[in-house]
Amino acid sequence: MFNFFKKKQNEVEIPQVQPMAAWEENSYMHVLSNLVDDENIDGARERIEAIEGVKLTEFNERDDGSGNLTLEYKGEEYGVGFYFEEFTLESLYSLQNQKIHDEDFLEIQEKDTSFVIHMNFNKNYFDSYHLQLKLIMAFFPDALAVVDESAERLLSGRWVKLAAESSVTPNAESLFTVQAVFDDETKKVWLHTHGICRTGFSEFELLDVSQDNANDVYYLLNTVACRVLYQNEAIEDYIFLGEFIDGNEIVVAPLPWNVAIEKYPSNILGGPADRVDSHNTNSQVIFLFLSEEDANNGKYTKPSEVEDKLIENPLYYYTNEQTDHMKFMARDRYELLRNAILENPSYRALIKVGLPTDGEDGKPDYENLEHIWFELIEFTEEGFKAVLTQAPYRVASMKEGDEGEYTVNDVTDWIIYTDEMSIDPNTAYLL
Structure with missing residues (x-):
């Protein structure tokens, strides 16, 4: 979900907003592989074509293996640079090995050379990110791992291969990470993203989060980032993000970091002392408006002041774009689900199906679907048979325990439960 780092705080003046670093403005990725060790890019041009x-x-x-290329992809022109350099696996990446196969991670730790490929993202940053992964696999089909420097994330080469070969772009959460810096004394956490700046939008942050509640409050930050990326629209003043359990709306209002930290004590984690050398470019801190009156009067509430509401199962809205993306990826990788279950009878699977809701005229409304989980019973020639795990809200004719037969065209998401972990379409490389 995110990585934890310890941090100590000293009081300093509020630093000035700084220009973005190259790895923030552009997308920088480091490739690790045996061919990289040999600094060998033979055949790359043909594979790219x-x-x-x-x-x-x-x-x-050039003679040293560095260079550049220009290409057109989906109607957009891209300039790409590349070079070899010395590599050391940083400690923050070593914390992420839970999603890297053990045998791969042992090899990764031994690598001392990387191939850096960097490029600007165009207006369709999903396509841009997808293209960069495709180029990586064209340069090095044996890619063992990729360090996404812009997002400060270690990617499995198996994930990169699966994503590059997919007809669907990676999801929004692939474009950024959420890091958590914590203070042992105050038990407070500073959550912040990395990787969003390269899309043209700002990073996002949450300050003064209780360490005990960080896993729950994280979803507020993650949902904000996904909303901006899927809708391709910056937050001008505020956005409606969902509902608290009491039915009141969750209204998010971000402020630039240099304005936001003035609303907190100067010695706070994520305060001025943490902005001297980093986290001082294009980033916004999330606040909330708790009422229309607050919005009209510019009364900003810190999420830390309403953590009790943020941990009580708030309902976050998915955009149509996000739902569609989940659906397309689930269908694109449906055969991976099918093969995994057929080859491993002990595995259990849940499949989310889009059910037409009850229309005002009593007929099924195929324009408005309710997405709900079924437990897989068996695969059929046409698709699969499954049992409903809960009663739908807007389909009166169906109840928990009902069985039905569906096809891949009904699927909007899926999860496989193995003996060790759960696997979804995005993490299907772990199968």
Whole structure:
């Protein structure tokens, strides 16, 4: 979910907002592989030209293996640079090995050379990110791992391969990470994103979060980031993000970090002392408006002041774009689900199905679906048979325990439960 780091705080003046670093403005990725060790990119040009939808217009390689290329992809032009450099696996990446196969991680730790590929993201940053993964696999089909420097994330080479070969772009959560810095004395946590700046939007943060509640409050930050990325629209003043359990709306109102930290004590974690050398460029801190009156009067509430509401199962809204993306990825990787269950009878699977809701005229409304979980019973020639795990809210004719037969075109998400973990379409590389 996110990585924890310890941090101590000293009081300083509020620093000035700084220009973004190269790895914030552009997308920088480091490739690790055996071919990288040999600094060998033989055949890369031909493999790039073979990528569907790519028109390579320029490819320049120097004697040291560095170079640049220009290409067109889905109607957009991209400039890409690349070079080899010395590599050391930083400690923050070593914390992420829970999603890397053990045998792969042992090899990763031994690598001392990386191949850096960097590029600007165009207006469709989902396509841009997808293209960068495709280029990585074209340069190094044996990629063992990729360090996404812009998002400060270690990616499994198996995930990169699956994502590059998919007809669906990676999801919004692939574009950024959420890091958690904590203070042993105050038991407070500072949550912040990395990776969003390269899309043209700001990073997001939460300050003064209780360590005990960080896992729950995290979803507020994650949902804000996903909303902005899926809707491709910055938050001008505020947005409606969902509902608290009491039915009141969750209204998010971010402020630039240099304005936001003035609303907190100067010695807070994520305060001025933590902005001297980093986290001082394009980032916004999340606040809440608790009422229309608050919004009209500019009364900002710190999420830490209403943590009790944020941990009581708030309902966060999914955008249509996010729901569609989940659906397309689940269908694109449906055969991975099917094969895994058929090859491993002990595995259990839940499949989310979009059910047409009850229309005002009593007929099924196929324009408005209720997405609900079924437990897989068995696969059929046409699809699968499954049993409903809960009663729908807006489909009166169905109840928990009802069985039905569905096809891949009804699927909007799925989860496999193995003996060790749960696996969804995005983490299907773990199968």
